[in-house]
Amino acid sequence: xxxxxxxxxxxxxLLLSVVKDGTDPNCVLFLVGHAVGNRDVVNVWxxxxxxxxxxxxxxxxxxxxxxxxxxPLLDGEAEYKEAVPVGGRLEVx
Numbered sequence: 001x002x003x004x005x006x007x008x009x010x011x012x013x014l015l016l017s018v019v020k021d022g023t024d025p026n027c028v029l030f031l032v033g034h035a036v037g038n039r040d041v042v043n044v045w046x047x048x049x050x051x052x053x054x055x056x057x058x059x060x061x062x063x064x065x066x067x068x069x070x071x072p073l074l075d076g077e078a079e080y081k082e083a084v085p086v087g088g089r090l091e092v093x
Contacts, residue, residue: 001078008040026053
């Protein structure tokens with residue numbers, strides 16, 4: 001997603017507040033990052049136990065309220081892509 005110019009860090013902070021406030025137990029991965037050289041281009045990687053759990057979460061009142069907070073920081077629509085993980089590793093300091 002692309003933040004309005006100069007608001008990338010604010011968008012990242014808001015997205016990371018999801019983790020601080022506690023995520024749905026069906027969310028097994030939630031990472032936030034920005035593009036090299038452009039902090040206003042923000043990427044979010046999510047992993048869910050099922051596609052249905054993801055849809056149920058986004059239908060919740062909590063998620064809808066979050067989207068209302070998120071929308072003013074965005075420059076255009078977010079682009080979504082689905083992927084199927086096949087392996088790897090994540091190490092966080």
